[in-house]
Amino acid sequence: MTELDLIIELHRDTQRQGPGSLESTLKALNSVDINTKDALRIADIGCGTGAHTLELARTFESAQITAIDLFPIFLDRLNQQAAEAGLGDRIRTLEASMDDLPFEQESLDMIWSEGAIYNMGFKNGIAYWAQFLKPKGWLAVSEITWITEERPAELEEFWMAEYPEVAPPSVKIRQLKEAGFEVVNYFVLPKSDWFHYYDELSKKIEDFEGEFSRHQDADVQEMAAGIAEAYRAEINQYKQFSDYYSYGFYIARKDS
Numbered sequence: 001m002t003e004l005d006l007i008i009e010l011h012r013d014t015q016r017q018g019p020g021s022l023e024s025t026l027k028a029l030n031s032v033d034i035n036t037k038d039a040l041r042i043a044d045i046g047c048g049t050g051a052h053t054l055e056l057a058r059t060f061e062s063a064q065i066t067a068i069d070l071f072p073i074f075l076d077r078l079n080q081q082a083a084e085a086g087l088g089d090r091i092r093t094l095e096a097s098m099d100d101l102p103f104e105q106e107s108l109d110m111i112w113s114e115g116a117i118y119n120m121g122f123k124n125g126i127a128y129w130a131q132f133l134k135p136k137g138w139l140a141v142s143e144i145t146w147i148t149e150e151r152p153a154e155l156e157e158f159w160m161a162e163y164p165e166v167a168p169p170s171v172k173i174r175q176l177k178e179a180g181f182e183v184v185n186y187f188v189l190p191k192s193d194w195f196h197y198y199d200e201l202s203k204k205i206e207d208f209e210g211e212f213s214r215h216q217d218a219d220v221q222e223m224a225a226g227i228a229e230a231y232r233a234e235i236n237q238y239k240q241f242s243d244y245y246s247y248g249f250y251i252a253r254k255d256s
């Protein structure tokens with residue numbers, strides 16, 4: 001078992017793999033001005049187990065959605081949930097990396113991505129994904145964002161080491177413009193979107209620790225303890241600094 005296997009194990013049964021909620025997904029959806037009955041082609045990138053993918057399929061009733069993630073274990077669960085919800089024929093899962101996508105140029109009506117673009121970086125991600133959208137196609141993406149003008153140095157240092165692209169919304173909006181998008185709406189995910197995810201994760205951490213503290217391989221035990229500790233630290237950090245950062249949800253439209 002590798003460290004990555006353990007991290008996936010910790011997240012496989014959570015509703016989402018990052019901060020977000022049905023309400024926020026619907027709020028973003030409401031900013032998208034498309035006929036919901038059209039035969040749209042949509043990609044949901046870094047979908048995880050795809051709570052929001054199911055919502056996209058419900059809203060866009062004739063759309064074909066390709067849900068992409070690096071890890072088949074998440075995609076298996078999405079397939080199962082899609083089948084249970086009667087949406088299996090319109091959601092196709094694809095194991096691929098977000099920076100190496102198999103779509104044709106200008107073939108998609110919309111790209112959706114919640115809590116995932118940081119894996120390739122926002123600036124790179126929007127520039128790379130833009131080519132797959134049709135002219136006037138839609139991009140809805142959530143990204144870590146500073147939500148106040150100023151912040152404690154300690155927090156800034158942490159994020160500069162972790163993900164130096166964290167920036168105020170004005171920077172993200174400018175980057176979207178430079179990549180050929182018009183930003184139609186932007187909002188900040190509420191704290192409840194984080195606490196819902198972290199509450200669920202906290203419970204999983206306890207089960208996970210219990211399970212892996214009894215693992216036969218001492219290295220796995222140690223890795224699991226380290227992962228549990230790292231996620232606890234992440235949760236505590238959010239509790240302490242939740243006034244300063246969140247995910248911004250950016251809804252944008254490709255110029256031409």
Ligand code: SAH
Nearest residue numbers: 016017018046047048070097098114116119
């Ligand atoms: N969108 C989901 C999951 C967010 S967590 C939600 O909001 O619940 C980030 C997701 O990105 C994880 O599912 C992770 O497996 C996926 N991921 C990480 N690196 C990736 C890559 N290079 N390509 C595609 N998906 C990736």
